[in-house]
Amino acid sequence: MARALVAGIYDAESHWRDEKLALLPAVRDKERERIVMAMDELMFPFCGSGDGLLTRFAMEDAHKAYLTSLGFSFEHLVWKEPEAAPNLFEAMASDPQRDEQYGAFDILSPFSVVPYTHEVIAKYEYETELPAIDKVKRVNSKIYSTQLTCKLLGKSFGQPVYSAEKLLILGHSLLAEHGPFLIKDPFGVSGKGNMLLKSQPSLERVASYIRKQEGEGKGTAFVIEPFMEVECDFSCQFNIMRNGSFHLLGLQKMLNKQFAYLGSESMEEEECRELERAGYFDVMIQAANALFKDGYFGPVCIDSMVLKDGTLVPIVEINARKSMGFINQRLDETLQTNGKKGFFTYGSVGFGERFDYEWWLDELKKHDILYPNRKGNGIFPLSSATLFAGVPGPGKSSSASGNLFKGRLYMTIIADHLQERERYLEQMRFSFESKGGKWYS
Numbered sequence: 045m046a047r048a049l050v051a052g053i054y055d056a057e058s059h060w061r062d063e064k065l066a067l068l069p070a071v072r073d074k075e076r077e078r079i080v081m082a083m084d085e086l087m088f089p090f091c092g093s094g095d096g097l098l099t100r101f102a103m104e105d106a107h108k109a110y111l112t113s114l115g116f117s118f119e120h121l122v123w124k125e126p127e128a129a130p131n132l133f134e135a136m137a138s139d140p141q142r143d144e145q146y147g148a149f150d151i152l153s154p155f156s157v158v159p160y161t162h163e164v165i166a167k168y169e170y171e172t173e174l175p176a177i178d179k180v181k182r183v184n185s186k187i188y189s190t191q192l193t194c195k196l197l198g199k200s201f202g203q204p205v206y207s208a209e210k211l212l213i214l215g216h217s218l219l220a221e222h223g224p225f226l227i228k229d230p231f232g233v234s235g236k237g238n239m240l241l242k243s244q245p246s247l248e249r250v251a252s253y254i255r256k257q258e259g260e261g262k263g264t265a266f267v268i269e270p271f272m273e274v275e276c277d278f279s280c281q282f283n284i285m286r287n288g289s290f291h292l293l294g295l296q297k298m299l300n301k302q303f304a305y306l307g308s309e310s311m312e313e314e315e316c317r318e319l320e321r322a323g324y325f326d327v328m329i330q331a332a333n334a335l336f337k338d339g340y341f342g343p344v345c346i347d348s349m350v351l352k353d354g355t356l357v358p359i360v361e362i363n364a365r366k367s368m369g370f371i372n373q374r375l376d377e378t379l380q381t382n383g384k385k386g387f388f389t390y391g392s393v394g395f396g397e398r399f400d401y402e403w404w405l406d407e408l409k410k411h412d413i414l415y416p417n418r419k420g421n422g423i424f425p426l427s428s429a430t431l432f433a434g435v436p437g438p439g440k441s442s443s444a445s446g447n448l449f450k451g452r453l454y455m456t457i458i459a460d461h462l463q464e465r466e467r468y469l470e471q472m473r474f475s476f477e478s479k480g481g482k483w484y485s
Contacts, residue, residue: 046150047151048152049096049170050091050095050154050213052087058159061229065264066208078433082427082429083430087155089374090370091375094119095119095302097120099123101122102122106405107401107405107425108120114378120146123135134159134338136167145242149168150171151172152170154174155382159178184231187204188360188477190267192334196334200371201269204265205268207258212247213270213338215251226239226268227411230266250405269304277299278349278350280292280295281343281345282328283346288333291334294373294374295310295311295319299389306390307388308368309372327358328358329357329416343365348362351462355460368388375426375456382416385455386456389456390452390454390458392451394482395451395480405425420458424456424457426454430451434449448481
């Protein structure tokens, strides 16, 4: 059986984005960027026995042992350079040496296709066929999804704008007719690259910011759409096979707050049947056919929503890559063997100094929080590197100013009902804060 090297980049959008295009106002968060780089460890559910997982940062030995105890067996490889590479595939392709630990695998299984992915495949002679990078970039743009929605459904809430002047004209019209509206970067991601504009002064400030960049030679490309009251966010995960056939994987209900992703869980069967009766899957198949016709094949996650007035919006955004929904789908496939399913989420945390991860797992187990507890439920920690990504090194403590190191703990919560889920989260928060940490969300 072919052995896969699983590797990838979670902020693929930043590598697809044309640097010659204007940006929306934003504050750079270097700690967040480092945490996102560490998220490659979350790909372990895509590994089978004999596969390898390549990450930028080392995983805690206790965490790997815990995953093994739950049946997740894989070879773990860590990028050899001391500095994490923003584009791991570029670093691999540019390395003058051919690393035989990577060459021992038969195929490359990337989270997404980014620049230099094909070069790595060629260098290590992997038996992997992927769509061309220009096709991948095109279908992942929000401009593409806006235009495809209009083509398939005859209308779209969003519309592209290609200049600061056009943004002003259309923005004024939206404010007058609908009130607040969103402006989206074509390659913006959860919590970044989206702005909600509620007034003409805010619109004029953003237009002025973009106009200044145009004066410096930048191009303009954004999508604007009226702000809509959402009842339910969800996503559809499927694969477009190499022959163009459609392979549905599942649906995930999503929890979002202020445009930022907070968590997801597999959709109930009755909810899926309601969508089928509404013709939702017909639209997904049409979208898949269009993507294939435009040169893309592979994993796709389409974000969708139901508005408070009951309107179904089948296509909000197209993510032609794997996603958090794909990860939760794979986790639930494992949990289903015990008749369980989980809620995939994360906690943002802060702490003054690095702590013993193994000791903390033991603490969670002792207090019956760690999955599987006596009920077969509990919290399943999915990451350790994202927790410690912001810590400079062993023995280092927080700065003299008292600022805490930032971290993020991804987890799946297995519970029989919402109250039990919330109780586990509260116990987790208490456990973390009782040791001097800070649980932000």
